[in-house]
Amino acid sequence: MKASNTMRLCFDSRSANESFARTAVAAFLCGLDPTVEELTDVKTAVSEAVTNCIVHGYREKIDKVYITANIYSDNRIVIKIKDKGCGIADVKKAMEPLFTTAPEEERAGLGFAVMESLMDKVKVFSQPGKGTTVTLEKQIVSKGEDYVHNSRS
Amino acid sequence: MAVEIQIKEDTVRAYLSGELDHHSAVGIREKIDESVMQSKPQQLILDFAMVTFMDSSGIGLVMGRFRLMQEMGGKVILQNLPAPIRKVMKLAGLDKLAEFL
Ligand SMILES: Nc1ncnc2c1ncn2[C@@H]1O[C@H](COP(=O)(O)OP(=O)(O)OP(=O)(O)O)[C@@H](O)[C@H]1O
Numbered sequence A: 001m002k003a004s005n006t007m008r009l010c011f012d013s014r015s016a017n018e019s020f021a022r023t024a025v026a027a028f029l030c031g032l033d034p035t036v037e038e039l040t041d042v043k044t045a046v047s048e049a050v051t052n053c054i055v056h057g058y059r060e061k062i063d064k065v066y067i068t069a070n071i072y073s074d075n076r077i078v079i080k081i082k083d084k085g086c087g088i089a090d091v092k093k094a095m096e097p098l099f100t101t102a103p104e105e106e107r108a109g110l111g112f113a114v115m116e117s118l119m120d121k122v123k124v125f126s127q128p129g130k131g132t133t134v135t136l137e138k139q140i141v142s143k144g145e146d147y148v149h150n151s152r153s
Numbered sequence B: 001m002a003v004e005i006q007i008k009e010d011t012v013r014a015y016l017s018g019e020l021d022h023h024s025a026v027g028i029r030e031k032i033d034e035s036v037m038q039s040k041p042q043q044l045i046l047d048f049a050m051v052t053f054m055d056s057s058g059i060g061l062v063m064g065r066f067r068l069m070q071e072m073g074g075k076v077i078l079q080n081l082p083a084p085i086r087k088v089m090k091l092a093g094l095d096k097l098a099e100f101l
């Protein structure tokens, strides 16, 4: 399916940009007329992925974080959050609830669990030494009636 | 993100406001811990009424304060959680660690 609207962001991996990133994606998503809850869910999931790039991917060194977001005509948003940092050796293990490699920083190890519970799909592609891409997907149901209508016709 | 702290008898109350994420969590943690270490309270009340956003960095903050209070034989109470924040806290199972008011 061809995206009906797209955007790209590239910004420094500074913690001050975590708020910028989630707010920018939320503003883009507003085109789909989401509910307040859907908007908060997406903001929170994006914040998790971006924070992971900054904290783990780049280990607080300044580099670039990349976000692309695509909106599809069936009211779906697909967001890719990418870093070119250290990568994850064992993705399955990393996604387990409470698993963290940074307990001394009071990380709970729940970022992926939060993403999975708030989004419909979470995919992680990572290569050690090359970086990590997290793909988040959510169907925005506030226009559910339109969606059912369109898919019938 | 800001925190206003009130100390009264055996209770430290921390009124958080704004967005609680990785960027803001460190400063908040330092301010809370400073008061807790000074007054060694029986209970630490974290008030979320004015918190407009929270991700897993907030979970880490609560879990860390829970451990600190546990070491001193005290407890943590979470107060006035807005619905989206309650959702994230419950997901993390924090309703089993701390008291919700
Ligand atoms: N972009 C990334 N680059 C490298 N490693 C990552 C990345 N994202 C996640 N990880 C690894 O996966 C682990 C789990 O991530 P998750 O977000 O679930 O927990 P956390 O970040 O450790 O803690 P929390 O998100 O609760 O603060 C991390 O501790 C880290 O080892």
Ligand SMILES: [Mg+2]
Residues within 6 Å of the ligand: A048, A051, A052, A110, A111, A112, B056
């Ligand atoms: Mg994380």
